[in-house]
Amino acid sequence: MDVRTTFRSTVLTFTIVVATSLCSTVIPGLNLAALTDSSDLIIAGQVLALKEAGHGIVRVNGKQFSSIRMLATIHVDQVLKGSFGSPRLEVGFDLPISPAGSMGYRGVPAGAYRLVFLRGSTPKYELANPFYPSVVASPGFATLEANVMKRVIGQIAAVLESPTTTDAEKLEAMSTLYRVNDPLITSGLRRALKHKSEVVRLSAVAELLNRNDISVLPIAVDALLHPKTDLPEYVRQNLSAAIGASAANDEAITTISQLLQAANPDIRRNAASALRNTSSKAAIGPLVLTLSDRDFQVRYYGVIGLAEITGQNEWRPLIEDFQTNEARYLKHWKNWAQANQHR
Numbered sequence: 001m002d003v004r005t006t007f008r009s010t011v012l013t014f015t016i017v018v019a020t021s022l023c024s025t026v027i028p029g030l031n032l033a034a035l036t037d038s039s040d041l042i043i044a045g046q047v048l049a050l051k052e053a054g055h056g057i058v059r060v061n062g063k064q065f066s067s068i069r070m071l072a073t074i075h076v077d078q079v080l081k082g083s084f085g086s087p088r089l090e091v092g093f094d095l096p097i098s099p100a101g102s103m104g105y106r107g108v109p110a111g112a113y114r115l116v117f118l119r120g121s122t123p124k125y126e127l128a129n130p131f132y133p134s135v136v137a138s139p140g141f142a143t144l145e146a147n148v149m150k151r152v153i154g155q156i157a158a159v160l161e162s163p164t165t166t167d168a169e170k171l172e173a174m175s176t177l178y179r180v181n182d183p184l185i186t187s188g189l190r191r192a193l194k195h196k197s198e199v200v201r202l203s204a205v206a207e208l209l210n211r212n213d214i215s216v217l218p219i220a221v222d223a224l225l226h227p228k229t230d231l232p233e234y235v236r237q238n239l240s241a242a243i244g245a246s247a248a249n250d251e252a253i254t255t256i257s258q259l260l261q262a263a264n265p266d267i268r269r270n271a272a273s274a275l276r277n278t279s280s281k282a283a284i285g286p287l288v289l290t291l292s293d294r295d296f297q298v299r300y301y302g303v304i305g306l307a308e309i310t311g312q313n314e315w316r317p318l319i320e321d322f323q324t325n326e327a328r329y330l331k332h333w334k335n336w337a338q339a340n341q342h343r
Contacts, residue, residue, distance in 0.1 A: 039118060045113070048088075075087060080115070080151040091126065095107055104131050157187070157188040171199070214246065243256065260298075268293060276304065288337045303329050315333070317329055
């Protein structure tokens, strides 16, 4: 799986549905805290070997499927939770055989250095979560933290700071730590701002914005207004969405307002949403400009933003009402702006 193409889709809280003629599989979003809590043993180590070990049966969403039985051999570097006394661990797992492939069951990747989450006890362990059996980790990182969650976060955040981890691993670390709050993560993201890869740098910018760090906003705005031709579309989308959801303040309004001139309507929509979210009178002028935007959603965000900021709730339409009576609302707000010298 290409981490770049799934960077945000794997971490949002919504679920993913894989539909087949036989069943529909709901793949939950990753909840790192719940995964950590539900595991009996968490190890950091290298997946030395992965081989087929026959066939079996697995039940997915109450339906039975044939499966390929896999056996992973892992060199254990560290034990983050539980107790394990051997340098090697073998764990078996099933990959369903269906028209939808593995239906979201991931297994563990051969040759990779991972944090592996397990249930059970010696000598028989199984993967704690077939959808998220492991996450990226950094070789050589050690911590004296007593708290298990802190140890897990530290291992993943170390991937961002390590000079030896790949771009794909750094992106996976950001994905895994999405909406997890800890100073170690912020430190790692700031270190990633200096990375040679623009994809990694701008992905770190988006993640810092998601943590309401507005100091990186000028970097995001410049990247959106002057994108490199080889910049992947998902990076642009992540930056734009992060701005739209950010808790911007008065100082950020001028910078965000520049995005109202962007050719891409999605960028303008998120800029209008961010201006609305400031709840600041300083955003009134830029929001008035959105009333003449060629995109329906930008105009709608402008109207409801003006209504919320000025307290004119009777002129804050639901989107269905705005679709039916757009001219009425636009006329009111343009007249109001002119009367109040907001041009």
